[in-house]
Amino acid sequence: MTTLFKEQRLSEYLNNIEITLKNKIDRYNDFTLINLDVEKESEKLIKELQLFVPRLIKEDTTTSINKEKIDGRQLPSGTYFTPGKLIEIEIANYNIPTSGNNVFFKCAPNGFNAMEINVELNIHDMNIKLTNYSTITGNDEAIEGLKNLLLKYIEIIEKYLLTIKNEVDEFIPILKAKLVKYLTEKKEKAILKDETKDKLNPFK
Numbered sequence: 210m211t212t213l214f215k216e217q218r219l220s221e222y223l224n225n226i227e228i229t230l231k232n233k234i235d236r237y238n239d240f241t242l243i244n245l246d247v248e249k250e251s252e253k254l255i256k257e258l259q260l261f262v263p264r265l266i267k268e269d270t271t272t273s274i275n276k277e278k279i280d281g282r283q284l285p286s287g288t289y290f291t292p293g294k295l296i297e298i299e300i301a302n303y304n305i306p307t308s309g310n311n312v313f314f315k316c317a318p319n320g321f322n323a324m325e326i327n328v329e330l331n332i333h334d335m336n337i338k339l340t341n342y343s344t345i346t347g348n349d350e351a352i353e354g355l356k357n358l359l360l361k362y363i364e365i366i367e368k369y370l371l372t373i374k375n376e377v378d379e380f381i382p383i384l385k386a387k388l389v390k391y392l393t394e395k396k397e398k399a400i401l402k403d404e405t406k407d408k409l410n411p412f413k
Contacts, residue, residue: 211330214369215323216315223380230254230384231391242392242399251388255381262374263309265335265367273302274345299345301355303337305363318372326362337362 233254237245278295314330317323329336339358341351407413 210327211315212327213314213324213330213366214317214321217317219313219316219318219373219376222312222316223377223384226258227384227387230258230388234388234391234395237395239399239402242396243403245392245396247389247392247396250392251385254388255385259310260377260381261309262313262370262377263307263311264370265363266306266308267363269306271304273304274299275302276300279342296342298340298342300338300340301345303339303359304334305337306334308333313370313373313377316373318369318376321369321372324362324365324369 276297277300278297311330311332314335326337329338337359339355341348341354343351345351345355
């Protein structure tokens with residue numbers, strides 16, 4: 210299970226991307242740098258990052274119900290239970306397909322804290338489990354309550370994703386400009402080194 214938007218700050222993730230790319234460029238040999246198209250290379254490096262902020266494909270959501278036995282201590286605070294006796298409850302599973310790079314579900318945007326919701330996060334979908342700690346089947350009140358709770362969660366998740374998308378959209382052109390500058394400097398140094406090497410040869 211993953212707590213959404215908790216693992217790291219989005220700003221840290223984006224800063225690490227810049228460091229990683231510059232380290233990658235540092236490993237380019239002089240021949241590669243001399244023959245480099247700086248603009249195309251910077252675009253290629255960014256494209257390889259797959260900075261596609263996820264989108265929830267809500268219209269393809271599927272649902273299922275399963276039963277589970279829990280200890281009374283797992284019930285909401287104030288609920289009566291018999292110590293040592295397992296209680297059977299039903300759980301509503303909402304499977305929501307996603308598109309984009311799911312790493313962003315683990316990043317907290319600026320000004321936001323982690324969401325208090327755990328999901329099963331997969332490459333192309335997320336699974337949200339909700340329960341009323343009782344029976345869901347045939348219980349219209351429980352069904353409506355869980356649907357409304359899900360909609361509340363989805364609204365918050367999409368708010369986070371929109372904020373992340375705005376930050377990433379601002380970051381990409383800034384990153385490209387930095388990469389172009391860095392690649393240009395590296396290329397100029399490689400060319401200067403190559404020209405200097407030729408000048409050292411008295412037979413040329």
